Amino acid sequence: MAKYEYQTEIGQLLQLMTHSLYSHREIFLRELISNANDALDKFKYLHLTDEKFKNETWDPKINIKIDKEDNSLAVTDNGIGMNEEDLIHNLGTIAKSGTKAFLEQLTGDAKKDNNLIGQFGVGFYSVFMVAERVDVITKKAGEDQAWKFSSDGTGEYEITPVIKDEHGTVVYLKLKEDAKEFLDHWRVKEIVKKYSDHIPYPIFLHYEEEENVGEGDKVEMKKVKKSEQVNEAKALWTLPKSELKDEDYIEFYSTLWHDSEEPLTWTHNQVEGSLEYTTLFYIPRTAPADIFRADFQPGVKLYVKRVFITDDEKELLPLYLRFVRGIIDSEDLPLNVSREILQENRILANIRQASVKKILAAIKKLDEEKFDRFIDQYNKLIKEGIFTDHLNKESLLEIVRYKSSKVEGMTSLDYYMKRAGEREGETKKEFYYIVGEDEHLLRNSPLLEAYRKADIEVLIMDDKEIDEIVTPAIGEYKGWKFVDIATVDAPEVEDKEKLEQYGETFTPLVEKLKTILGEAVKEVRLTTRLSESPSCVVPDSSDPMAQMRHLFRQMGQ
Ligand code: ADP
Numbered sequence: 001m002a003k004y005e006y007q008t009e010i011g012q013l014l015q016l017m018t019h020s021l022y023s024h025r026e027i028f029l030r031e032l033i034s035n036a037n038d039a040l041d042k043f044k045y046l047h048l049t050d051e052k053f054k055n056e057t058w059d060p061k062i063n064i065k066i067d068k069e070d071n072s073l074a075v076t077d078n079g080i081g082m083n084e085e086d087l088i089h090n091l092g093t094i095a096k097s098g099t100k101a102f103l104e105q106l107t108g109d110a111k112k113d114n115n116l117i118g119q120f121g122v123g124f125y126s127v128f129m130v131a132e133r134v135d136v137i138t139k140k141a142g143e144d145q146a147w148k149f150s151s152d153g154t155g156e157y158e159i160t161p162v163i164k165d166e167h168g169t170v171v172y173l174k175l176k177e178d179a180k181e182f183l184d185h186w187r188v189k190e191i192v193k194k195y196s197d198h199i200p201y202p203i204f205l206h207y208e209e210e211e212n213v214g215e216g217d218k219v220e221m222k223k224v225k226k227s228e229q230v231n232e233a234k235a236l237w238t239l240p241k242s243e244l245k246d247e248d249y250i251e252f253y254s255t256l257w258h259d260s261e262e263p264l265t266w267t268h269n270q271v272e273g274s275l276e277y278t279t280l281f282y283i284p285r286t287a288p289a290d291i292f293r294a295d296f297q298p299g300v301k302l303y304v305k306r307v308f309i310t311d312d313e314k315e316l317l318p319l320y321l322r323f324v325r326g327i328i329d330s331e332d333l334p335l336n337v338s339r340e341i342l343q344e345n346r347i348l349a350n351i352r353q354a355s356v357k358k359i360l361a362a363i364k365k366l367d368e369e370k371f372d373r374f375i376d377q378y379n380k381l382i383k384e385g386i387f388t389d390h391l392n393k394e395s396l397l398e399i400v401r402y403k404s405s406k407v408e409g410m411t412s413l414d415y416y417m418k419r420a421g422e423r424e425g426e427t428k429k430e431f432y433y434i435v436g437e438d439e440h441l442l443r444n445s446p447l448l449e450a451y452r453k454a455d456i457e458v459l460i461m462d463d464k465e466i467d468e469i470v471t472p473a474i475g476e477y478k479g480w481k482f483v484d485i486a487t488v489d490a491p492e493v494e495d496k497e498k499l500e501q502y503g504e505t506f507t508p509l510v511e512k513l514k515t516i517l518g519e520a521v522k523e524v525r526l527t528t529r530l531s532e533s534p535s536c537v538v539p540d541s542s543d544p545m546a547q548m549r550h551l552f553r554q555m556g557q
């Protein structure tokens with residue numbers, strides 16, 4: 001037997017699990033089942049691709065055993081299993097850098113915090129919400145030695161060699177006094193149904209029940225062993241859309257991505273033809289906590305013919321869609337597809353392009369409340385997309401929203417164009433914008449003043465690091481250019497009050513000039529634009545000849 005100390009962060013985490021997170025304790029079961037599912041997925045892959053395991057008769061399943069007398073619950077799988085090193089690495093340390101971030105993000109709001117547990121992959125430790133001791137008895141596929149990991153959720157754990165026949169893992173929980181509700185088979189069934197109905201492997205529940213046995217005088221209460229399958233055990237995305245209800249989609253989402261909030265929307269596509277594949281994508285209501293970290297966990301899982309391949313490939317979708325959760329299941333890829341092949345694969349590139357279209361279409365279909373939420377959470381990433389995804393630029397420019405000098409909240413570019421079109425006078429096809437860090441400072445910028453006077457709308461771009469790079473690179477949207485008002489002359493504006501004052505005095509002069517000049521000019525009018533000279537001749541900007549003259553003058557003629 002060997003004793004080990006937990007990594008410090010885990011110590012903190014355990015402290016929290018054991019003492020603070022009391023509501024929603026039931027999610028420990030969801031986490032254990034999800035780990036069993038992952039372990040089965042991994043072995044399924046070996047079973048299909050590795051000569052060593054091909055001949056094994058294997059009946060993948062998850063068993064949950066309730067033992068009321070022993071006060072215990074055990075979750076068993078015949079998946080990949082773990083060796084000693086795996087145990088230390090997977091359960092004694094937190095390999096992913098997420099833990100620190102997790103601890104930092106805890107809010108004290110149990111609902112949100114529980115949600116984070118799943119997101120950061122610290123799921124196993126949730127057992128300490130209900131268990132006073134945990135034993136993990138496990139044997140790795142292809143190895144001879146089995147191991148037992150034991151911990152009471154304090155600073156240390158033990159690892160002992162043990163004997164076990166089949167590969168796979170048993171997680172044995174000695175329940176705390178106040179966690180006896182999880183010995184009730186109805187309760188356990190309810191939890192499995194709620195969180196794990198669409199786990200594609202059968203989940204069996206084993207328990208004992210007292211029953212009247214015998215007849216007449218000989219009736220006696222006896223303990224009877226019962227076993228039943230509690231979940232549907234079908235990969236949801238393979239079911240016909242017509243059979244699926246909103247609840248099914250939502251439940252599947254919360255099972256796989258550990259999010260207790262309903263997704264904003266989803267899009268499910270079963271494609272047949274020269275390429276055959278199924279995709280199911282969700283948009284989380286709240287942006288995953290790690291999307292602005294370099295080591296973010298990708299949200300899309302790749303399957304080939306229902307066999308799980310990877311959930312660690314960052315470019316199944318373009319990077320700017322890294323908030324999307326979902327599944328790609330291809331009929332055409334080989335099972336033993338390698339990372340290098342994945343990255344340059346024509347089939348995947350094809351699926352990826354079609355997927356982006358579907359996701360963007362789903363975003364555009366959101367109702368107002370959800371769309372606002374979407375923008376609130378993901379506008380920055382849409383801007384990233386405008387910069388990087390040339391194929392879908394136009395579509396992304398339809399989605400992106402900006403603050404504006406004219407309207408409250410956010411505006412689309414299309415509405416900007418509409419408002420500009422409704423304004424009196426001539427309108428150049430230009431989006432005016434100002435970039436900076438602080439919305440308040442931008443709104444009070446002296447640069448804006450002239451535009452306000454001229455009644456010209458200016459987009460207020462306060463995502464400085466992003467806007468500064470992205471906006472100038474846009475080029476055009478529907479024939480309209482983007483103009484940074486810091487780089488051009490302010491519009492010339494007439495001061496209406498002064499014009500009226502001057503009008504009384506100068507109207508006779510204007511009339512006189514009109515008669516004198518006659519056909520030589522198009523119009524004579526008062527202006528407040530000039531501060532030094534009394535008058536000037538201006539070309540008519542709608543007159544092509546005037547434009548030519550302007551051009552010649554520029555060329556020095
Ligand atoms: P996550 O599942 O997000 O990786 P967990 O805390 O739930 O985080 O589990 C940590 C790791 O422990 C898993 O990644 C896996 O390697 C290992 N593990 C947990 N349960 C099992 C199991 N039943 N079979 C094999 N490995 C497991």
Ligand code: MG
Binds near residue numbers: 031034035121123124
């Ligand atoms: Mg897990």
